[in-house]
Each structure stands twice: as C-alpha cells, then as structure tokens.
Amino acid sequence: MARHIVARTTEIPPGGNKVVDIAGRDIVVFHINGEFFALLNRCPHEGAPLEKAACVARLTSPEPGVYQRSRVGEMLRCAWHGWEFDMRNGQSWFDPKRVKIRSYPVAVERGEELQKGPYVAETFPVHVEDSYVIVEV
Numbered sequence: 001m002a003r004h005i006v007a008r009t010t011e012i013p014p015g016g017n018k019v020v021d022i023a024g025r026d027i028v029v030f031h032i033n034g035e036f037f038a039l040l041n042r043c044p045h046e047g048a049p050l051e052k053a054a055c056v057a058r059l060t061s062p063e064p065g066v067y068q069r070s071r072v073g074e075m076l077r078c079a080w081h082g083w084e085f086d087m088r089n090g091q092s093w094f095d096p097k098r099v100k101i102r103s104y105p106v107a108v109e110r111g112e113e114l115q116k117g118p119y120v121a122e123t124f125p126v127h128v129e130d131s132y133v134i135v136e137v
Helices: none
Strands: 017-022 025-032 035-040 054-063 066-077 084-086 126-129 132-135
Touching: none
Parallel strands: none
Antiparallel strands: 017 025, 025 035, 054 066, 066 084, 126 132
16 A cells, blocks of 8 residues: 655644545545544545535433433534444444445654655766766766
C-alpha cells in the first residue's frame, strides 16, 4: 500500500474534514477528538458524499427511557438518509453484517520523518576546472 501525504495537521481543524483524491478515489479525512480517520467519501446506501455527514455520538440505551452518549463525534450520520457508520472501521450501525464504508489507515508524522519518494534520478559528480564543466560518469 503506497503512502500519500494528504495535508498538514493544521489544514484540517478539529471537527473538520478534507476530501482528497488518491488514485482516482475521493477519500475524506476527518479530524475528531485529536485523531484522524480516512474513509471512502461515499455512503454505500445511495452514494451521498460523507464529507457532508454529521459527526455524532454513539447513543445506547441500557433500558427504556435511559440514554447514554459515548464516542462523541466518532459516528457518521449520512446527510441524505441518516444511515450511521463507525468512523474507526466504517461499519454500519443500520445493517452491520452487510454494509460497510471502506476505511483507510491514517498516520500523523513529522515532515522530516517522511520517506523520500521511491523514484530518484541518478546523479553524477560535477566539477569545474579552468572554465570547463566536467561530469564524472
């Protein structure tokens, strides 16, 4: 799997997102609770762009009339039909056995720690002697 630099951490504010094109795929990168998550920018139900989805909390109910919120901001609610997905793994909460959004691993690294590209042009030593440029091959 190739690595792609998609943004500086400051380009995606807390609670925000950024859509990037990687190899012809629209991928949305979210910045939630100090973590970054990357998902295919397409709801598997009707194709809505997930960049427009609401980032909501997981809501559970241990008994009737009692509700508990957890994982605030980590659940995506599709803007078109309200289907919900877990931002950590793309799993649907509507139909968890059949529906899932493709998710991608995300890492935050210091600029100097990033690897240089795999393609490096070959270079040769150059010297200047008495107004002549000399290349060593």
